[in-house]
Amino acid sequence: xxxxxxxxxxxxxxxxxxxxxxxxxxxxxxxxxxxxxxxxxxxxxxxxxxxxxxxxxxxxxxxxxxxxxxxxxxxxxxxxxxxxxxxxxxxxxxxxxxxxxxxxxxxxxxxxxxxxxxxxxxxxxxxxxxxxxxxxxxxxxxxxxxxxxxxxxxxxxxxxxxxxxxxxxxxxxxxxxxxxxxxxxxxxxxxxxxxxxxxxxxxxxxxxxxxxxxxxxxxxxxxxxxxxxxxxxxxxxxxxxxxxxxxxxxxxxxxxxxxxxxx
Amino acid sequence: xxxxxxxxxxxxxxxxxxxxxxxxxxxxxxxxxxxxxxxxxxxxxxxxxxxxxxxxxxxxxxxxxxxxxxxxxxxxxxxxxxxxxxxxxxxxxxxxxxxxxxxxxxxxxxxxxxxxxxxxxxxxxxxxx
Numbered sequence: 001x002x003x004x005x006x007x008x009x010x011x012x013x014x015x016x017x018x019x020x021x022x023x024x025x026x027x028x029x030x031x032x033x034x035x036x037x038x039x040x041x042x043x044x045x046x047x048x049x050x051x052x053x054x055x056x057x058x059x060x061x062x063x064x065x066x067x068x069x070x071x072x073x074x075x076x077x078x079x080x081x082x083x084x085x086x087x088x089x090x091x092x093x094x095x096x097x098x099x100x101x102x103x104x105x106x107x108x109x110x111x112x113x114x115x116x117x118x119x120x121x122x123x124x125x126x127x128x129x130x131x132x133x134x135x136x137x138x139x140x141x142x143x144x145x146x147x148x149x150x151x152x153x154x155x156x157x158x159x160x161x162x163x164x165x166x167x168x169x170x171x172x173x174x175x176x177x178x179x180x181x182x183x184x185x186x187x188x189x190x191x192x193x194x195x196x197x198x199x200x201x202x203x204x205x206x207x208x209x210x211x212x213x214x215x216x217x218x219x220x221x222x223x224x225x226x227x228x229x230x231x232x233x234x235x236x237x238x239x240x241x242x243x244x245x246x247x248x249x250x251x252x253x254x255x256x257x258x259x260x261x262x263x
Numbered sequence: 264x265x266x267x268x269x270x271x272x273x274x275x276x277x278x279x280x281x282x283x284x285x286x287x288x289x290x291x292x293x294x295x296x297x298x299x300x301x302x303x304x305x306x307x308x309x310x311x312x313x314x315x316x317x318x319x320x321x322x323x324x325x326x327x328x329x330x331x332x333x334x335x336x337x338x339x340x341x342x343x344x345x346x347x348x349x350x351x352x353x354x355x356x357x358x359x360x361x362x363x364x365x366x367x368x369x370x371x372x373x374x375x376x377x378x379x380x381x382x383x384x385x386x387x388x389x390x391x392x
Contacts, residue, residue, distance in 0.1 A: 111392070121388045127282025160389040251283030252387075257312035258287060259321035263392060 022093050106139035109159060117167040118143060118157075119250045119263070125152045127249040131169055131229060138182045146226040146233075149246040154222055156185045165263045167245070169236055174228040177221050286384035287311060287322070291329065291374055295360075295367060303373040306354070308383055313364035321392075325356050327368050327385045329378050356385060 014034050015026050026034060060075040112118070116132045118141070128150045130143040141159060145152035233242050252258065288311040295305035308327065313319060329352045336346040354370030368383075 109392075121285060121386070121390060126285055163387065163390050163392055249280060249282040251285060252287060253283070255312075257318075258387060259313065259318050 019095070021095050022091075104139075106135065106137070108135050108139075108141075109164060111164040111166075112141065112159065112162075113168070115169045115171040117165045117169065117246070119163040119165060120152070120157060120161065121163060122161045123157075125150075125155070127251055128152050129165070129246050129248065129250060130155075130157075131171070131246070132164075133171065133174075133176060133180075133225070136180075136182050136185075140182070142176075142180060144222070144225055144229065145246065146229045147222055148226055148230065149243060150249075154180065154185075154218070154225060156182075163250075163263050167242075169229075169232055169242065171229065171232050173235075174225065174232055177224060179217070180221060286328075286386045289327065289366075289383045289385045291378045291381055291383050292365070293379055294374075304369065305357070306368045306370060306374045306383075307360055308356070308366045308368050308385070310364065310366055310385055313366070315364050316359050316362045318364055319359040319366055322356050322366060322385060323358065324389055324391070325385050326388060327354050327356055327370075327383050328352070329354070329370065329374055329381070329383050331378070331381075 015024050015031050017024055032038070060077045063074055063076050064072060065074050112132060112135075114132055114134050117129050118132050120126055120128050120130060120143075128145065130145055130150065130152050133142045133144060133154075136142050136156065138156075139159070140156040141162065142154065143152065143157050144154045147153050233239050233246075236242060289308040290311075292307045292309050294301040294303045295307060296302065310319075310322060313322070331350055331352075332348045333350050334348070336348055337350060339345045339347050352370050352372055352374060354368045354374075356366050356368045358367050359365070360367045374383075
């Protein structure tokens with residue numbers, strides 16, 4: 001009896017799934033033995049629902065109908081379904097389920113660390129040397145010129161379109177605003193177009209491409225980050241050289257061979 | 264540091280700057296071939312400055328472009344109104360070819376034979392460094 005009282009306290013589950021699948025380590029019979037369920041007395045459930053069960057099992061349903069002289073009721077007989085499945089539909093066990101984009105593993109090249117100077121290889125800022133701030137949750141890199149030096153704003157950039165140089169700036173003292181994340185940099189779809197796709201009544205041909213205007217919070221964040229970054233550049237050993245380095249543009253000159261270059 | 268007036272002036276100057284060449288020069292030497300048969304789906308490129316098979320590793324996977332001009336104006340991708348005579352066939356460097364630094368590339372459509380001996384641009388992306 002004491003043992004029974006002890007077992008009522010929560011303990012480790014006796015059974016476990018194999019490799020995050022639907023299969024369990026122990027079969028039902030084995031668990032029966034392991035739990036010593038044969039010792040547990042079966043409690044008889046009272047027959048409360050027998051009436052409802054009987055109604056469900058009956059071949060017909062009694063329905064009320066209108067009109068006098070109609071008898072008031074009809075027995076509606078249940079029809080057999082037109083087709084019955086020949087096999088029990090078995091659920092496919094996903095031994096390795098599909099990973100959604102959110103769950104993808106984000107990797108970063110070992111030479112790309114916050115504070116590294118990168119060379120942008122494509123896009124409107126190609127050739128510019130920019131400072132890597134951090135890797136965002138989507139895996140994209142957050143960089144900034146700083147804008148004062150080379151006109152590159154706070155921007156997301158893909159690792160694949162970037163050469164990581166050995167040059168490093170110590171940005172441990174640079175505090176990045178909390179709100180700089182993927183949602184902040186996400187491209188804004190015009191409101192009218194989204195309304196049209198949702199409601200369907202808005203005029204889809206209405207031209208709603210207003211020129212892109214830099215938002216106040218962008219200016220604010222840019223100024224804050226750049227100020228801190230310029231401070232870090234100044235504080236580092238070779239401030240003036242770093243400044244002119246970040247202002248300069250990269251290109252392949254005659255006789256240069258990228259495969260032999262040390263970046 | 265610098266006064267605001269000079270800064271705005273320099274900003275304008277910065278915007279007009281463009282970098283120089285951001286690609287490596289290569290030449291389309293011919294299609295992959297045996298002596299008497301050629302397979303046009305694979306192009307052979309000779310990249311400038313690459314003389315050995317060991318040096319080719321950097322360029323594997325890099326995107327390459329054959330840029331040429333047509334007679335008709337065609338629309339520029341990304342800019343609806345603009346039209347240009349410049350056209351591109353994009354491809355990628357796939358593997359080395361031989362021991363002397365030549366390289367095989369596959370393009371979205373086979374390179375036209377008129378491109379033989381002409382410039383192909385090997386970009387620096389997708390970057391692995």
